[in-house]
Amino acid sequence: xxxxxxxxNPQVKEWKKRLTKKEREKTGTFLVxxxxxxxxxxxxxxxxxxxISEEIxxxxxxxxxxxxxxxxxxxxxELSDTETPQGIFALCRQLDYPEILSTAQTFIAIxxxxxxxxxxxxxxxxxxxGVDAVIIGEGTVDIYNPKVVRSGQGSHFHLPIVKTNLSAxxxxxxxxxIPVYGTALExxxxxREIEKTDTFCLILGNEGSGVSKQVLSKTDTNLYIPIHGxxxxxxxxxxxxxxMYYFK
Amino acid sequence: xxxxxxxxNPQVKEWKKRLTKKEREKTGTFLVxxxxxxxxxxxxxxxxxxxISEEIxxxxxxxxxxxxxxxxxxxxxELSDTETPQGIFALCRQLDYPEILSTAQTFIAIxxxxxxxxxxxxxxxxxxxGVDAVIIGEGTVDIYNPKVVRSGQGSHFHLPIVKTNLSAxxxxxxxxxIPVYGTALExxxxxREIEKTDTFCLILGNEGSGVSKQVLSKTDTNLYIPIHGxxxxxxxxxxxxxxMYYFK
Numbered sequence: 001x002x003x004x005x006x007x008x009n010p011q012v013k014e015w016k017k018r019l020t021k022k023e024r025e026k027t028g029t030f031l032v033x034x035x036x037x038x039x040x041x042x043x044x045x046x047x048x049x050x051x052i053s054e055e056i057x058x059x060x061x062x063x064x065x066x067x068x069x070x071x072x073x074x075x076x077x078e079l080s081d082t083e084t085p086q087g088i089f090a091l092c093r094q095l096d097y098p099e100i101l102s103t104a105q106t107f108i109a110i111x112x113x114x115x116x117x118x119x120x121x122x123x124x125x126x127x128x129x130g131v132d133a134v135i136i137g138e139g140t141v142d143i144y145n146p147k148v149v150r151s152g153q154g155s156h157f158h159l160p161i162v163k164t165n166l167s168a169x170x171x172x173x174x175x176x177x178i179p180v181y182g183t184a185l186e187x188x189x190x191x192r193e194i195e196k197t198d199t200f201c202l203i204l205g206n207e208g209s210g211v212s213k214q215v216l217s218k219t220d221t222n223l224y225i226p227i228h229g230x231x232x233x234x235x236x237x238x239x240x241x242x243x244m245y246y247f248k
Numbered sequence: 249x250x251x252x253x254x255x256x257n258p259q260v261k262e263w264k265k266r267l268t269k270k271e272r273e274k275t276g277t278f279l280v281x282x283x284x285x286x287x288x289x290x291x292x293x294x295x296x297x298x299x300i301s302e303e304i305x306x307x308x309x310x311x312x313x314x315x316x317x318x319x320x321x322x323x324x325x326e327l328s329d330t331e332t333p334q335g336i337f338a339l340c341r342q343l344d345y346p347e348i349l350s351t352a353q354t355f356i357a358i359x360x361x362x363x364x365x366x367x368x369x370x371x372x373x374x375x376x377x378g379v380d381a382v383i384i385g386e387g388t389v390d391i392y393n394p395k396v397v398r399s400g401q402g403s404h405f406h407l408p409i410v411k412t413n414l415s416a417x418x419x420x421x422x423x424x425x426i427p428v429y430g431t432a433l434e435x436x437x438x439x440r441e442i443e444k445t446d447t448f449c450l451i452l453g454n455e456g457s458g459v460s461k462q463v464l465s466k467t468d469t470n471l472y473i474p475i476h477g478x479x480x481x482x483x484x485x486x487x488x489x490x491x492m493y494y495f496k
Contacts, residue, residue, distance in 0.1 A: 228378025
């Protein structure tokens with residue numbers, strides 16, 4: 001068990017780099033914070049380093065070979081994205097799912113969602129609904145952003161999340177005869193008119209502009225959720241939840 | 249058209265008080281911020297005072313008798329809850345719906361939801377789903393909190409939102425033979441087994457602890473949304489959306 005006292009320690013600087021998307025992508029790692037998320041990471045065998053405040057008790061898990069580092073309150077503050085850190089972090093590896101695009105039967109695909117809370121909530125809901133995989137198109141918020149991870153409440157470790165080009169992905173689904181449903185406010189079909197199938201891909205889009213025209217033009221059918229009242233639209237995570245639970 | 253230059257002006261101090269729940273309740277007023285929300289407030293005839301930055305153009309609406317005050321960028325910052333204020337506010341009256349509890353047919357009731365984003369999203373979704381009224385139980389986040397208003401995206405002006413005691417409210421619904429559905433992770437019925445009815449009240453609860461035991465004991469039936477994957481629960485706003493769209 002190492003003990004680091006200085007925020008200037010090179011190891012601390014190395015961890016802190018994971019607060020930027022660029023470094024997370026370069027290293028294929030990310031930080032998770034708090035007891036619940038660290039425990040989920042531990043169960044998923046995704047932990048590279050465990051970082052614990054000298055002010056809290058080390059949880060009594062069987063850590064095996066996971067290196068544990070005890071750090072000061074000041075270092076915890078440096079690494080934290082929250083106002084009241086719980087004092088425990090794990091440096092995790094981003095899980096890899098090489099076969100999933102060709103084996104999964106049910107997908108939710110994301111086209112340029114920007115809000116971290118929405119993105120994390122969609123991942124959490126996909127997990128709950130039992131969707132096989134979450135597909136992340138280009139221009140979407142980084143799924144390893146600390147706020148996305150926090151809103152995901154551990155679901156990052158429960159189901160495959162794969163970044164890919166949506167256009168090529170849709171082509172591959174068509175070859176597998178999996179129905180691809182876009183979502184749009186207009187010129188679509190009411191989702192309740194659609195007969196449920198064992199396989200599907202639902203595509204949700206950006207908070208302001210929705211699914212891009214280019215993607216919508218490649219889908220089999222575009223769906224809308226009827227608005228009965230006076231609001232202009234639904235929150236994207238709520239829309240995703242309504243559709244995933246309708247189709248599953 | 250008045251022009252105020254100093255942040256110390258008594259009128260500015262008066263407006264600023266609306267950033268606290270206590271003053272909002274005492275005065276029956278609240279502030280809304282940004283073009284979209286001010287326009288919704290205007291259409292709902294809820295505006296008492298219109299406050300506009302000297303740096304932006306005054307929208308060309310027919311204001312009638314609404315007093316307009318032009319203020320400095322510094323005053324806008326004082327009143328704003330956002331990092332990049334749009335430079336327009338309306339002081340609004342909280343709308344009143346004296347008859348709604350005895351006339352509405354479909355309700356969503358909220359028991360101690362704490363997160364402003366969740367609360368605003370539930371109001372927005374209730375509006376979209378065409379639910380007749382949103383009922384706010386004691387211990388719930390203030391619906392006129394700026395973050396709740398922002399997440400509500402104008403739906404605060406579209407449908408009745410009424411604060412009341414949930415226990416007494418449920419008693420009144422029973423007299424009207426309106427089915428009351430609580431939500432719980434356990435010991436309930438799968439919502440899909442429930443036959444839809446023209447009237448209903450759905451009750452959603454706190455993010456951590458759900459609907460309180462006291463309220464659950466008074467409902468006709470308690471529902472759960474099945475979790476097919478490994479996540480422990482759904483976000484409360486997502487759950488509310490799934491249920492409202494199922495029942496409407």
